[in-house]
Amino acid sequence: MNRGLSLFAVIGIATMIVGCGAREPELNVLLVTLDTTRADHIGYAGHEDAHTPRLDAFARDRAVRFENAISSIPLTLPSHTTIMTGTYPVHHGVHDNDGFVVDDGVTTLAEILGGAGYSTGAVIASFPLDTQFNLDQGFDDYNDDYRQDWTDAEIDGRTVLSFGFIERKSNQVSAAALRWLEEHGDEPFFLWAHYFDPHQAYAPPSPYDSLFASEPYDGEIAFMDEGFGVLLDALDAKGLLDTTIIVVVGDHGESLDQHGEPTHAAYIYDTTVRVPLLIAAPGSGQATGESVKRQVRTIDIAPTILDLLGLPAHPDMQGSSLVPELHDPESGPERVALIETHFSHYHYQWAPLRGLRTDRWKYVLAPKRELYDLANDPGEVHNLIDVRPEIAADLDQQLDEQFRNHSWPDLARSVETITDTSVLAKLEALGYATGGGETVRTTPFPSREQLAEMPNPRDQSLVLRFINSSREMLRQGQFTKALEVAQKGLAIDSDNPRLFVMAARAEFSMGNVEKAIELFNRAAEFDPTDVHPFIYLGSAYSQLDRNQEAKEHYLIAARMSPGRVDVLENLGGVQASLGEYTDAVETFEKAIELEPGKWSLHMRLAAALRQTERFDEARAALQEALRLNPYSPVLLDQIAKLYATIGNYAFARQALEQAINIDPDEPLLRLHLAAVILGGGDDEGEARAQLEQVVTLAPDTRAGKLALTWLDGGDVELLEDETVVPTTGASPP
Ligand SMILES: [Zn+2]
Secondary structure, three states, rough: OOOHHHHHHHHHHHHHHHHOOOOOOOEEEEEEOOOOOOOOOOHHHHHOOOOHHHHHHHHHHHEEEEEEEOOOOHHHHHHHHHHOOHHHHHHHHHOOOOOOEOOOOOHHHHHHHHHHEEEEEEEEOOOHOOOOOOOOOOOOOEEEOOOOOOOHHHHHHHHOOOOOEOOHHHHHHHHHHHHHHHHHHHOOOEEEEEEEOOOOOOOOOHHHHHOOOHHHHHHHHHHHHHHHHHHHHHHHOOOOOHHHHEEEOOOOOOOOOHHHOOOOOOOHHHOOOOOOOOOOOOOOOOOOEEEEEEOHHHHHOOOOOHHHHOOOOOOOOOOOHHHHHHHOOOOOOOEEEEEEEEEHHHOOOOOOOOEOOOOEEEEOOOOEEEEOOOOOOOOOOOOOOOOOHHHHHHHHHHHHHHHHHOOOOOHHHEEEEOOHHHHHHHHHHHEEEOOHOOOOOOOOOOOOHHHOOOOOOHHHHHHHHHHHHHHHHHOOHHHHHHHHHHHHHHHHOOOOHHHHHHHHHHHHHOOOHHHHHHHHHHHHHOOOOOHHHHHHHHHHHHOOOOOOHHHHHHHHHHOOOOOOHHHHHHHHHHHHOOOOHHHHHHHHHHHHHHHHOOHHHHHHHHHHHHHHHOOHHHHHHHHHHHOOOOHHHHHHHHHHHHHHOOOOHHHHHHHHHHHHHHHHOHHHHHHHHHHHHHOOOOOHHHHHHHHHHHHOOOOOHHHHHHHHHHHHOOOOOOOOOOOOOOOOOOOOO
16 A cells, blocks of 8 residues: 555655656746945844844855955946856946946846746835846846835835935835745745845934944844845745755945945956855755855855756856855865946046955956955055055956956947937037947947046045035035035036936025026036936926926936936927927827836826817726826815816716815915816805815915916816826936
């Protein structure tokens, strides 16, 4: 009987293996990326101010820790692209957050694992990884709905001129990840959770705000640690901890004023390129609790995960599996790391930087070259370039060879900001220099001779500080100071486009819109490849009701960054204001294609359709908006307008009464209700009562004045088409 059973079981298993063909995945994969997290600011790394009990316990009890894991670039989108593809930026083509889109031709870990039968999901915490930048390749679900679990205060606090990236906090990331696990935890899965909290501004929630009052950056890491713990507990509760490979890695660090750099992106010191890396591979026989001191790279992560799953690495991948180190921390090949940043070049017009790091040395190719002996000078304080010229010469040659060998042959691999000649023509027509029609944001690294002529980022740390403190003051609403600081920066570095943007934003925020326009124009002249001045110019002109000019600048921005939904939404709004409703319809439809789940787009589309008398389509669009957001008074107002336009005043009245229930203090709703009551021939006294309330609520607004005019016997159009639509969007760093 027993023998019969086991034979049956054996046959059953054999049939299963033969029958399914593709390998049946046994292990899941959880990739956790810790944005802006320094390797040395976690408890297990010996940082005294750290409060990271979950990461510390994870490192001790479940993982192997890598003490010298090197990121390829200190910027979010390019670094994550490296992690996902196992290739350097010179191969995958993404060199900055701005102006680059991940090429469809790269192969991502998600594509490979999806092909191997895994359910693939990602929860993204901030705008640089937004779906429009195309790193969602291979993910069945790519949750970049940052507002998903926002509090009302967070929603209310965000405007188009908000400073800093749009983001969600780690507890909200974990909540979304848990929801995904609820649905997919029973299937073989690959889940990526991205935590963004440590990125500036440093504002940890309670109790970390007071516990870390003097070290808010560490407070953000402490809060993130809690979010990571929630995710681990959920895996534990589902019994998945022992069947899930967990990789925790930073995308880049944060300088915290070391080397004269406030944050990250401009330099390539270890403060920003050495990142935390923990790998837990259950059942692999790894040396849990031990640490690897030898250098590894973020290009090694994807090949490692594939190796642990028994899958081959993709031939494009430039890293190699860390499984040898996982088993024996002393083993493994020498892994030379390439590092780069073009950020200062793109945004400040200084030199770009390249670096080569070995276990012992860091060599930086800059207008003035640098060499550090990491074994004896881990803080990279003593430049040995003149002391050890033979080492420098050797590393310099290696750097050239390695960058050449790792580069994708076509420099235009990634979509640069400007490739569209019609945009260039338009820029020229508006008076912007366009560098002779070349695409500027490609990345040939300058020759040694060219490099020597460029401003050395290292010498510009004072300007970096001015830029950073101006940005912080803007964020805190200290506009006069922000302007002063930006001007101090400009006194030293007079053609720095970013400083013009800072000064312009300060002027804009103080209501000096004309002055702001002048400064945004200067920024655009110095760097016509940067989309942000054009977005701001659109916004500034539209504030002045100069809608034609607003439209022109939004059009440029939309052509430069075709994936930016916020730009399209604003463009459509301006087109509608100009009465160009057919164009507006087209623009909103384009935006909806990019982000079908955004209710305000459907609502604005409906408004434009109504104006072109396409009432059935308008109704369908409003229905979709209502499905996405049943509780918006603004939307109910639009619904009322459509019904009023087609003469159904009773329905219009219902919609407005519902809207007023939700927001009794909005004068426009009451103004419109009065109009609808009058239009439907209902009791004039009721309309009068509503208008009196409008006057009480907002005597000085346009609505208040219209109401007063009517009450005084004037003949005015009460159902005007002005709606307050919340604009949303992302701002540059
Ligand atoms: Zn980042």
